[in-house]
Amino acid sequence: MNYSATTLCYIERNGCYLMMHRTKKENDENRDKWIGIGGHLEFGEDPFDGILRETREETGLLLESPSYRGMVTFCLGDELTESMHLFHADRFSGQCLKDCPEGELEWIPKETVRSLPHWEGDDLFLDLLDRSVPFFSLKLVYDREGTLLSHTLHFCGEKRDPLLISACLCGQRCRYDAGIRPLSEEILDGLAKRYVLIPVCPEQAGGLPTPRIPSEIQPDGSVRQRDGTDVTETFLRGAEETAALARLCGAERALLKERSPSCGIRERYDGSFSGKTIPGMGKTAERLLQEGVRLFSEEETDRL
Numbered sequence: 355m356n357y358s359a360t361t362l363c364y365i366e367r368n369g370c371y372l373m374m375h376r377t378k379k380e381n382d383e384n385r386d387k388w389i390g391i392g393g394h395l396e397f398g399e400d401p402f403d404g405i406l407r408e409t410r411e412e413t414g415l416l417l418e419s420p421s422y423r424g425m426v427t428f429c430l431g432d433e434l435t436e437s438m439h440l441f442h443a444d445r446f447s448g449q450c451l452k453d454c455p456e457g458e459l460e461w462i463p464k465e466t467v468r469s470l471p472h473w474e475g476d477d478l479f480l481d482l483l484d485r486s487v488p489f490f491s492l493k494l495v496y497d498r499e500g501t502l503l504s505h506t507l508h509f510c511g512e513k514r515d516p517l518l519i520s521a522c523l524c525g526q527r528c529r530y531d532a533g534i535r536p537l538s539e540e541i542l543d544g545l546a547k548r549y550v551l552i553p554v555c556p557e558q559a560g561g562l563p564t565p566r567i568p569s570e571i572q573p574d575g576s577v578r579q580r581d582g583t584d585v586t587e588t589f590l591r592g593a594e595e596t597a598a599l600a601r602l603c604g605a606e607r608a609l610l611k612e613r614s615p616s617c618g619i620r621e622r623y624d625g626s627f628s629g630k631t632i633p634g635m636g637k638t639a640e641r642l643l644q645e646g647v648r649l650f651s652e653e654e655t656d657r658l
């Protein structure tokens with residue numbers, strides 16, 4: 355049985371993460387996978403010392419004020435337990451190397467990272483890195499073959515409950531037209547005092563770009579874009595991703611944008627693209643309801 359303490363940093367530039375393809379070291383449990391930058395802590399180092407040194411040695415970059423985001427406990431069968439100090443950084447200097455003794459380095463668009471060979475549980479903390487969540491402790495338990503068996507997540511020192519919230523209500527430009535229609539600052543501040551806000555855009559999570567052609571749910575339950583393209587699968591994928599995020603964070607409530615084909619909870623457009631609304635739910639709202647999440651629209655923030 356081995357125990358080790360390591361660091362891992364996701365360095366971001368222009369929407370890309372600096373990733374290492376681990377191809378060079380023998381007996382590397384990360385062999386052939388793509389991961390961020392980091393390595394074992396050395397005697398006498400704290401996590402900041404470790405990540406600054408590892409980044410300098412592996413990439414040639416000097417990090418400035420990396421953000422310490424969480425602790426990931428990685429358990430592999432009964433062979434290995436690793437405490438991984440997780441960082442994010444978007445300020446650095448120096449010239450990036452192309453490779454190092456452990457693998458090749460490449461800037462990979464954030465939306466592509468998950469399509470490369472990686473540990474399944476990495477998706478969970480990559481999701482958290484993308485959101486302004488408090489410091490977290492995430493435990494990932496794998497069997498010997500590397501299949502993820504379970505995970506647990508705690509937001510450290512946090513007494514507020516998590517609240518899933520449509521990202522456009524927080525001012526993120528994720529609407530189909532890339533416009534914004536956020537809640538007032540006063541309402542958002544009030545909510546943030548009571549909840550850890552977890553913004554999510556199901557349509558982006560499902561893989562749709564922004565801006566995008568608007569979509570509406572059709573009378574037969576499918577989802578089509580205004581040009582007739584069937585995007586039902588993409589909407590269902592976004593709903594699944596959002597449900598997975600709710601489970602990961604332990605969110606029992608969600609505040610969603612009314613009338614959206616994903617987020618609407620009481621009304622939606624009727625499928626004719628004429629602006630007419632009918633009673634009904636969006637695909638993500640339906641999925642969250644199945645998960646037992648309590649749904650609130652932006653018109654009823656006073657109930658939260």
Ligand code: SF4
Pocket residue numbers: 520521522523528529530554555556557558611614616617
């Ligand atoms: S899918 Fe939901 S979060 Fe994304 S833009 Fe539409 S209403 Fe907002």
